[in-house]
Amino acid sequence: MFSRLFSKTKPLPSARTPEETVVWAVGDIHGRSDLSAPLIDAIRADLVASAASRKVIVFLGDHVDRGPDSRGVLDQLVEVGSDTRLEVHCLRGNHEERLEAFLDEPDLGPSWCDYGGREALMSYGVVPPVMKGDADGWVAASVALGEALPDSHRRLLRSQAYCVSIGDYFFAHAGARPGVPLEAQSPEDLMWIRQAFLDHPAPFEQVVVHGHTPSETVVWDGRRIGVDTGAYATNVLSAVRLEGETRTALQAAGRGERVTLSTSALAG
Template identity: 40%
Template sequence: MRSIIDLFRRTRVYEPPSRTVYAIGDIHGRKDLLERLIETIKHHAGRTDYELIFLGDYVDRGPDSAGVVDYLIHSEALQGVECTFLKGNHEATLLDFLDNPEVGASWSTYGGFETLLSYGVQDIGLSKDEARWATTSERFREQLPPAHLDFYQALESFTIRGDYMFVHAGIDPSKPLSEQTDAEFLWIRDAFLSDTRQYDYRVVHGHTPQSEPSQDKRRIGVDTGAYQTGVLTAAAISAAGVEFISTR
């Protein structure tokens, strides 16, 4: 027989954020889609009090990673709007490359090449030559605006609003939140996605691209593969429920 705690978890209703939260999925260098989505969100929100939470992966794969970050830092469209910027695994790898150039060979295969080009780093060696990657890392550091480095270094691993947890990839269902690290927050996939248990929080995440945004009683997924599909998605979360907004 199921315990009362099991029954409670199975039928749990999560407390929504105190104001509307727009959680924006993986941008991956698509500044064009980001600009359009922000305008769509402003129109959707109207005079409603709202905030933006970005779920990470601003860089790599798409054509304008540097432009995306510059927009997030300086755009007038975001002035006066409370924004929270979370870290994705791609930002973590970018920072790692600055201190450990040897990761460049692998990073370049999943989007680092495009990011380096967007910052004006040319003649990028795609070999595993560590000396060449060390030179590329030095060039990247020289080209990286201080405000951009500050942005990357200040990214948060997760944030919570009401009973909703916002994180890039997800959490490990087998571990308490206090024991989890960026290994889970930035990289987890199957162990989180395939689990059926409800958690203390409803988890809002990106990281795993899908053709359409999705939600169930445990989680809300908003990564719609913007760099490849041309669709960037946000989830509007409020007392009224969850509504998906895309740049279709």
């Protein structure tokens, strides 16, 4: 059934994956385990059915924060990463960076919670302090989070790469700095860059596949593919399938308790 969703996809020119390789890139999940569960199930079903010898999933970072179930999302990533049939890459986003930083620097708690950390803490059963100036409370919350994090989540967070290169595609959370070779990009830019990357018209040596900056739909403009559709706020989580010169978007859209999947060929 799932394979029929891709039957009308038409290949686009230029960038391509290596032979016998299918790559899925998943945008910013941000704690929306209700959307990521059916999306990941569909992706795995497609890969298992594929005749390709190399079957890859790249999670583009910002798995945590903002949405209600960061813990559940990391459980999902740990589980799919244990599937020996697949090559799974979980990239580091700025929100994973802040979560880990809070474990060592509790004073970062107020700023982290201002942009989504509160929901991540609560998914682990940790209630953040009411007052931003409650230094002892933030220390206690940091310790409690450290105790609540399963070892499997710690290993996943610590093992995250900043980027991965596959064929003519370069995957990173935020993008890349123009004028700097992709292999020489800084971790800060790979996690945080925005307008300097988005506004620069010249292509890189590879097509950059990224999240970080939400848009209404998956963006493909010949130089980059933006896969973040703001799942935590829009109820739409997106992924892109890359095989040869074919590029297809998959979206999981939540409507109440129902999640529907839809696909579309990328044009641009």
